Amino acid sequence: MKKEKILIADDSEMNRSILADMLSDSYEIIEAEDGVQAVSILKNSVADLSLLLLDIVMPRMDGFGVLEAMNQNGWIEDLPVIIISAETSSSHVERAYELGATDFIARPFDAIIVQRRVVNSLLLYAKQKRLISLVEDQVYEKERQSDLMIDILSHIMEFRNGESGLHILHVRNLTDLLLSCLVKKTDKYKLTMADISLISTASALHDVGKMAIDEKILNKPGKLTDEEFEIMKTHSAIGANMISDLPVHQQEQLVKTAYEICRWHHERWDGRGYPDGLKGDEIPISAQVVSLADVYDALTSERVYKPPFSHEEAVDMITHGKCGVFNPLLLECLSENVEKFLATLSSDPIDELKRSKIRSISEEMLKNEGGGVSKRTLRLLDRERMRNNFYASMTESVQFEYGINPSMITFSGWGAKKLGVEEIIMNPSQDPKLNDILGEGAWPKLERAVRATTPEHPEMRLDLPLKTGDAVRWYRLVTRSLWTDDAPPKFDGVIGTAMDIHDSHSKMQELEKKAARDPLTGLLNRASAREKIEFKMLDHPQSRFALAIIDLDDFKKANDIYGHMFGDEVLKFVAKNLRESIRESDVSGRFGGEEFLMFLEYKTDIEKTVDRIRRSVCGVIENYTVSVTVGVALSDKVGLDYEKLLHAADAALYAGKRGGKAQYRFYDDSMKNLLESDTQDI
Amino acid sequence: MTIEQCYALMGSDYTDVLNRLRSERLVQKFVLKFLDDKSYELLCTSMETGNNEDAFRAAHTIKGMCQNLGLTVLMRSSSELTESLRNGPTPESGPLFEQVKADYAMTAEAIKAYKDSLEA
Numbered sequence: 001m002k003k004e005k006i007l008i009a010d011d012s013e014m015n016r017s018i019l020a021d022m023l024s025d026s027y028e029i030i031e032a033e034d035g036v037q038a039v040s041i042l043k044n045s046v047a048d049l050s051l052l053l054l055d056i057v058m059p060r061m062d063g064f065g066v067l068e069a070m071n072q073n074g075w076i077e078d079l080p081v082i083i084i085s086a087e088t089s090s091s092h093v094e095r096a097y098e099l100g101a102t103d104f105i106a107r108p109f110d111a112i113i114v115q116r117r118v119v120n121s122l123l124l125y126a127k128q129k130r131l132i133s134l135v136e137d138q139v140y141e142k143e144r145q146s147d148l149m150i151d152i153l154s155h156i157m158e159f160r161n162g163e164s165g166l167h168i169l170h171v172r173n174l175t176d177l178l179l180s181c182l183v184k185k186t187d188k189y190k191l192t193m194a195d196i197s198l199i200s201t202a203s204a205l206h207d208v209g210k211m212a213i214d215e216k217i218l219n220k221p222g223k224l225t226d227e228e229f230e231i232m233k234t235h236s237a238i239g240a241n242m243i244s245d246l247p248v249h250q251q252e253q254l255v256k257t258a259y260e261i262c263r264w265h266h267e268r269w270d271g272r273g274y275p276d277g278l279k280g281d282e283i284p285i286s287a288q289v290v291s292l293a294d295v296y297d298a299l300t301s302e303r304v305y306k307p308p309f310s311h312e313e314a315v316d317m318i319t320h321g322k323c324g325v326f327n328p329l330l331l332e333c334l335s336e337n338v339e340k341f342l343a344t345l346s347s348d349p350i351d352e353l354k355r356s357k358i359r360s361i362s363e364e365m366l367k368n369e370g371g372g373v374s375k376r377t378l379r380l381l382d383r384e385r386m387r388n389n390f391y392a393s394m395t396e397s398v399q400f401e402y403g404i405n406p407s408m409i410t411f412s413g414w415g416a417k418k419l420g421v422e423e424i425i426m427n428p429s430q431d432p433k434l435n436d437i438l439g440e441g442a443w444p445k446l447e448r449a450v451r452a453t454t455p456e457h458p459e460m461r462l463d464l465p466l467k468t469g470d471a472v473r474w475y476r477l478v479t480r481s482l483w484t485d486d487a488p489p490k491f492d493g494v495i496g497t498a499m500d501i502h503d504s505h506s507k508m509q510e511l512e513k514k515a516a517r518d519p520l521t522g523l524l525n526r527a528s529a530r531e532k533i534e535f536k537m538l539d540h541p542q543s544r545f546a547l548a549i550i551d552l553d554d555f556k557k558a559n560d561i562y563g564h565m566f567g568d569e570v571l572k573f574v575a576k577n578l579r580e581s582i583r584e585s586d587v588s589g590r591f592g593g594e595e596f597l598m599f600l601e602y603k604t605d606i607e608k609t610v611d612r613i614r615r616s617v618c619g620v621i622e623n624y625t626v627s628v629t630v631g632v633a634l635s636d637k638v639g640l641d642y643e644k645l646l647h648a649a650d651a652a653l654y655a656g657k658r659g660g661k662a663q664y665r666f667y668d669d670s671m672k673n674l675l676e677s678d679t680q681d682i
Numbered sequence: 683m684t685i686e687q688c689y690a691l692m693g694s695d696y697t698d699v700l701n702r703l704r705s706e707r708l709v710q711k712f713v714l715k716f717l718d719d720k721s722y723e724l725l726c727t728s729m730e731t732g733n734n735e736d737a738f739r740a741a742h743t744i745k746g747m748c749q750n751l752g753l754t755v756l757m758r759s760s761s762e763l764t765e766s767l768r769n770g771p772t773p774e775s776g777p778l779f780e781q782v783k784a785d786y787a788m789t790a791e792a793i794k795a796y797k798d799s800l801e802a
Contacts, residue, residue, distance in 0.1 A: 012743045014712060014719055018750055021708055057742045107749040110702040 003028040004050035004122065009038035009066065010084065011058040015109075019053060019084070022111045023118060027051075035061025039069045046075045050122055054101070056085040056092060067099035076100035080121045084109070093542075106541070123412070157207060160215065167297055168204050174293035176200040177340055181333035182289070189285045199286045202258040206265045206290050209239025236266050237275045260284040265291040269325040281327075288327050292334065295323050296341075311342055397500070398475075402428070403493035409434075415498075419468055437467050446477075453481040455489050459603075463501065463585075473502035504539045508532075518590040520568060521575030526597075529589030530642055533599045536587065537640045545599060545635040546606050547645040549653045550578065550617060552594035553627040553661040562624065573621050574628070581616040606634065607666070614664050629656040630664035637667060685710050688796035692753055692789050699752035712751055717793055719747065722786055729779050738767040741782070756785040 006023060009032040010016045020029045030049075032038035035058050042049070056063035063083065070076040082103045083096050093104060102124075105117055158167055179196040182189065191199075210218060213235050217228050224232060240263030249255045264278060264287035271279030283291075299314040309317070315335055317323055334341070398415030402408070409428040416423040425431050429443050438446075442464055449460050458481040466475045479496030483489035516528045524532065537545060552558075552574065559567040571594065578588050578596055587599040602609060614630045631653025633645045648667040656665040665671075685706060689696035696709075703709050725740035727733075741764040748757030763778040 011739070012719070012721070012746055014715055014747050015750060017715070018703070018708075018712060021711075022703075057739060059736075059739060107746055108699075108702055108752065109750050111704040 005030060005045075005048055006051045006053060006118070007032060007038065007041060007049050008053045009033075009035065009058065009063070010053070010055035012055075015055070015084075015107075018109055019114065022109065022114050026115075027118070034058045035063065035066045038066050042066075042070065042073075042075055042079075046073075046079055049079055050125075051118060052079055052081045053084050053105075053118075054081050056083060056096070064095060064099065067096065067101060071099060080125045082117060082121055157210065160211070160218070167301060168207075170297040170301075171206065171290060171293045172200045172203050174296060174341065175203045175289050177337060178289045178293060178330060178333050181337055182285075182329060185329055185332065191285070198254055198257055199261075199289065202254055202261055202286065203290045203293065205239070205243070205258045206261050206294060207235065207239065208242055209235035209237070209262060211242075212238045233266070233274050236263055239263070257286050260286045261290045263287070265294060267291070269327055273324070288330060291324070292318070292326050292330050296334065299323065311338060397497040399495075399497045401493065401495045404491065419466070439465065439467060450479060450481060450494055451491075453479075455481075455483045458482070460494075460496075463505070466498070473500055474505040475499060476501045504535075507535065507539075521572055521590050523575050523579070523596070524587065524589035526589065526591050529587055529591075529597055529599070532587050534642050536599070536601070537635070537642070540601065541640060543601050543635075544603065544606075545601055545640070545645075546610070546632055547635075547642075547649050548598050548600075548610060548613075548630050548632040548664075549591070549646075549649045550574075550596040550598065550614070550628050550630050551653055551657070553629055553657075555594040558624055566622070566624070570621060570624065570626055573619065574617055574626060577617045577619060578613070581613045606632075610664050610666075627662045629653060629661045631656055631667070632664060633667040683796050683799040685713065685796065688713070688792050689752075691792040691795070693755040694753050696752070702752070709751075713793055714797060716747065716751060716753075717790060717797075719743075721747070725779075725782070732771075734767060734771050737771075738764065741767055744782075744786075753789055756782070756789045759785045 003026065005028045007030045008016050008019050010019070011034055013033070016031050016033075020031070023029060027050075030041060032041055038052070038054070039061065042052075052066075054063045054066055061069075063085065067076070067081065070079070070081070076099070080102045081100065082105055083101045084105045085092070085107070096104070102121055103117055105114060176196060179191060179199060183191050183196070213232060217224065217231055220228070240259050243255060243259045243262055244250075246255060261284075263275065264273075264283050267273035267276065267278045267283045267287060269280060269283070269288075271277050273283075295318060296314055299309045299317060300311060302308045315338075318326065319331055319335065398418055399412040400415060401410045403410075407427050407429070409425045411419065411421065411423050411425075419437055421431075421433055421437070425434060428434050429447075435443065445464075446462065449462050453460050460477075460479045460481070462477045463474060464477060465472045475498040477496060477498045479494040481494045482492045484492050516525050517523065518525050523529075533547070552570070555567065555570070558570055571590075574596065575588075575590065578598065582588055582598055582600065585601065587597075589597045591597050598613070600606070600609065610630060610632055614628060617628055618626050620626070631649045631651070633648035633652060635645065638644045638648045648671075651671040652665040652667040655671050656663050659665065686696045689699070699709055700706065703712075721740045721743040725737055725744065728736035728740060741760050745757060745760040745764050748754075748760060759778060759781040763775065763782050766772045766775045766778050
């Protein structure tokens with residue numbers, strides 16, 4: 001098999017050759033030493049490439065420039081890009097993602113991670129392309145076959161009925177036109193694009209009952225006798241019976257619609273039609289429209305008993321009630337669309353039909369009805385999956401998708417192997433092997449957690465032990481729930497990854513055990529808190545963290561007035577509140593004196609969280625009101641550096657104290673010099 | 683001299699780099715290649731001529747190589763220098779450049795010694 005080609009764009013020859021060495025066993029490597037060269041290679045051979053590994057800082061044109069060029073030329077849709085850079089500040093990451101990068105690999109390079117990421121990206125793209133072409137093939141095939149069947153059926157019926165060769169196709173087309181016009185006039189029939197397509201398709205069967213009528217009557221050149229006409233009239237009821245006698249498919253909307261059309265396409269708006277004498281909107285709209293289309297086409301076509309009429313003559317005859325009585329709204333549609341009707345009848349109807357059909361099908365798919373998948377949905381899914389993949393950090397992770405209808409879970413190939421399960425599992429909640437891996441009680445817990453997600457907050461995180469082989473290891477599950485586009489949205493399934501966090505989990509527990517605690521409050525002491533915080537940052541270099549110092553306001557007063565014993569009670573009170581208002585995975589500590597510290601990982605809206613915690617820490621104890629000031633520093637702003645975070649939080653705290661206490665403050669650059677001048681004061 | 687001793691001499695962690703690159707051969711190959719890279723020369727000339735853009739890029743490249751090779755000491759100083767040059771030169775850039783020079787000399791000397799011992 002031909003090796004896939006990977007383009008590496010990096011100005012450092014050494015970095016290129018390290019990557020090339022890691023990948024050259026399985027891939028063909030092409031190198032570019034700056035952005036300009038990369039773009040010129042892309043220009044010549046983007047179609048031959050499978051992946052781009054892209055550095056950000058390069059001479060002449062940097063990585064962002066390359067991404068921009070890829071966007072301008074539309075290459076970004078076809079070629080996955082992994083950013084390889086030491087620039088992992090979140091603004092860089094964000095910008096690269098916005099420009100369409102699929103993944104990041106941070107320096108220093110780790111051979112296994114590089115290989116894994118490359119394989120993942122290639123697999124995802126291959127899968128996406130395969131899915132898209134699968135969907136397109138299905139649509140095409142479905143359409144081709146139904147068109148073929150209808151063409152054959154039409155031809156047989158027309159042959160027998162002696163109608164013009166295009167009658168059935170004309171009726172379908174006119175039906176489509178009339179309905180499209182009707183939905184613009186009124187919404188009382190509640191017709192979607194899919195309904196319109198369905199009725200147009202079913203219209204092909206309107207005269208199927210004529211199969212049972214004697215050919216002599218059908219093709220009689222002169223006027224029918226009353227007796228013959230009565231026989232002729234039975235074709236609508238007969239056609240309906242043919243449909244309702246079908247042994248299968250009775251629940252299909254197409255079959256139901258075909259029944260309506262067959263039975264009632266000779267009813268009249270004034271109730272004087274046949275076979276049932278239905279009146280006005282008692283007649284299903286499908287039959288009303290086909291009835292009008294049928295009459296119009298019969299008038300404008302040549303028959304054994306008459307020459308063709310012009311469009312104007314036909315419309316005139318119809319609107320003056322010479323050929324039946326119709327829904328006034330439909331008559332409006334007929335007279336308002338002269339050009340369109342003429343165009344429809346003179347153009348190649350099959351071509352026209354196909355176009356309209358493709359349009360309605362693709363619209364249906366965009367609406368994501370009936371499990372249809374659009375390119376856009378695929379891309380969104382994919383993007384999300386890659387994001388998860390990225391946040392899954394440097395660990396190997398099991399990726400999966402879960403859908404509720406049908407209830408099915410799909411694992412990525414590697415994930416299935418790692419867990420020792422099939423790639424596709426139907427009814428996963430009942431699957432013995434999966435339940436064995438998850439352990440007892442895990443499934444309901446998972447269901448609860450997933451059910452708690454909302455379209456606004458679709459993500460869920462859960463740490464749980466999984467049994468793979470004989471070993472039990474801790475995994476972190478991160479999922480994103482999916483909803484349909486309906487209003488209200490319906491839960492549709494989840495996509496997610498499970499990362500092996502066993503080592504860090506054990507390390508964390510070990511730290512937890514060893515951690516020295518403050519004897520009074522039971523919180524971590526300064527040194528242990530630091531150790532734990534630094535470990536967390538090291539373990540999750542891509543996460544966002546907030547470090548906060550919580551300082552009691554006027555604590556000296558409490559000590560002076562109520563005594564030290566009471567002061568200790570206040571400290572214990574605050575510690576307890578603090579511990580209860582943060583998550584287990586967060587860090588809290590006592591810093592000595594009346595200073596506490598907390599350290600949180602967050603995604604969005606950290607301000608709300610800080611505000612909530614600040615409020616819940618405060619309270620009244622024996623008539624003494626506890627009030628605190630909180631200074632917060634974010635790793636986004638300050639960096640993943642304990643000392644810097646602490647320093648910044650301290651500055652923010654100082655700003656808060658100066659600003660009147662009993663509040664929280666987030667560090668910003670305006671506080672930069674706050675501590676230099678008067679650190680000694682506090 | 684073994685490659686491990688060479689790393690010890692450079693104040694760097696050999697186990698870490700071996701874990702990442704997965705083979706002693708690769709570590710050896712790239713460490714020896716480190717001396718051929720022209721980024722350090724570019725850094726020196728562009729610091730002298732005051733071409734900040736080139737200086738920043740050269741420092742950035744050195745930092746990237748050091749990260750990949752796990753050359754901790756030089757990585758630290760080149761990383762600091764990179765940051766100090768990122769938005770135009772700062773007062774710290776001068777002293778940091780001196781530090782990079784010293785660290786580079788130390789690193790290069792260790793690698794040269796290792797190279798000599800291979801050829802001996």
